[in-house]
Amino acid sequence: MVKKFEESFRSFKSLKHKIPGAGAIVMVILALWVLSGIFIVAPDEMGVVKRFGKMVRTAQPGPHWHIPFPVESALKPKVTKVHRVEVGFRTVDSGSPARYREVPAEALMLTGDANIVALEFIVQYRIQDPVSYLFNIRDQEKTIKDAAEAAIREVVGKNKIDEVLTEGKFQIQQDTMTLLQGILDRYEVGIMVDAVQLQDVLPPEPVIAAFKDVASAKEDKEKIENQSMGYRNDILPKAKGMAQQIINEAQAYREAKINEAKGDASRFLQVLAEYKKAKDVTRTRIYLETLEEILPRMEKVLLDQNVSERVLPYLPLERLMEKGGQEKAKP
Incomplete structure (x- = not known):
C-alpha cells in the first residue's frame, strides 16, 4: 500500500515537471474545494452541520463554513415557515x-x-x-x-x-x-x-341526497318551531292581558256590588230606625215614595168620585195581552 502511494506521488511529481502550471491548477482546485464549504443560513432557517452523516453542530442565521464534501455537509431546514x-x-x-x-x-x-x-x-x-x-x-x-x-x-x-x-x-x-x-x-x-x-x-357520494333530505327536514322542523314560538310569544301576552282585564273588571264589579249592597243595607237600617220611631208616618212615606216610582211608568185615567159612580169599569185584557207579547218579542 505504501509502495503504491510512493509510486503515485513520484508519478505526480513527474507530471508536474512535464505539465507546465500543474501546481497552480492544483492550488486553484484546492481553493475551490475549501470555498465550497461556505454556506449562508437565511433568517428563516437554521443550519445543521453533519460530519460523515452525524450531526456535530447547529448554525444560526448568517454566513458559516464547514469542512467541504465529503467530510461535512450542511442542512438548512426552514424553522419559521408554516x-x-x-x-x-x-x-x-x-x-x-x-x-x-x-x-x-x-x-x-x-x-x-x-x-x-x-x-x-x-x-x-x-x-x-x-x-x-x-x-x-x-x-x-x-x-x-x-x-x-x-x-x-x-x-x-x-x-x-x-x-x-x-x-x-x-x-x-x-x-x-x-x-x-x-x-x-x-x-x-x-x-x-x-x-x-x-x-x-x-x-359518502351514494347517500348525499338522503343526507340533504334529512338536513332539509331538520331545517323545516327548526323553522316550524321558530314560527310556533313566535306565535306563542305573540298570543300569550295578549291572553294574559285579556285575562288580567277580565279579572280587574270582575274585581271592580265585585267592589261595586259590595258597596251597593252595603249602601242598601245602610239605607234600610236607617229607614228601620225611623220606622221604629214613627211607624205610621214612615209607612205612609214609603207608600208615597213607591207610588212616585211606579205611577210614572203606567197608563192611568183619573176620574172624579162623582163621575166614577156613573161609569162602567172596563178592563181591556186583549190590549194588555198584545202589549205584553210585543214586549217579550223585543230582544
Whole structure:
C-alpha cells in the first residue's frame, strides 16, 4: 500500500515537471474545494452541520463554513415557515381556480354511530427542533400525515355523524390537534402543530341526497318551531292581558256590588230606625215614595168620585195581552 502511494506521488511529481502550471491548477482546485464549504443560513432557517452523516453542530442565521464534501455537509431546514400536510386530498394545481384530487382511502372514516363520512383536512406545523426533525424520523411528511390520519380517525370515531357534519367541527379540530401533538411528541419529531383545519366534511357520494333530505327536514322542523314560538310569544301576552282585564273588571264589579249592597243595607237600617220611631208616618212615606216610582211608568185615567159612580169599569185584557207579547218579542 505504501509502495503504491510512493509510486503515485513520484508519478505526480513527474507530471508536474512535464505539465507546465500543474501546481497552480492544483492550488486553484484546492481553493475551490475549501470555498465550497461556505454556506449562508437565511433568517428563516437554521443550519445543521453533519460530519460523515452525524450531526456535530447547529448554525444560526448568517454566513458559516464547514469542512467541504465529503467530510461535512450542511442542512438548512426552514424553522419559521408554516408547513402544510394534506390528508384526504391532494392539490393538483394551485392556480386560479385551484384543482384538487380526492384520496378516498384517506378521507373515508367511521363515526361513533357507525356511519361513514368523507373528511378532508390539512395540518399546519412549524419545525421546533431541527435536529430531532432531521434525525429522529426518516420521512417527516409521511410520518406527520399518518399520525394526523390516525388522530382524526380516533376523534371522529368518538362523535356522531350529526356532530361531525354540523356544530361539532370546531371541537373535532381542537381534539385532533391536541391528540396529534401528543403523538408527535412521543415520536420526538421536533415539530409544533399550529392548526388542524377541516376542509370538506361530507357523507359518502351514494347517500348525499338522503343526507340533504334529512338536513332539509331538520331545517323545516327548526323553522316550524321558530314560527310556533313566535306565535306563542305573540298570543300569550295578549291572553294574559285579556285575562288580567277580565279579572280587574270582575274585581271592580265585585267592589261595586259590595258597596251597593252595603249602601242598601245602610239605607234600610236607617229607614228601620225611623220606622221604629214613627211607624205610621214612615209607612205612609214609603207608600208615597213607591207610588212616585211606579205611577210614572203606567197608563192611568183619573176620574172624579162623582163621575166614577156613573161609569162602567172596563178592563181591556186583549190590549194588555198584545202589549205584553210585543214586549217579550223585543230582544
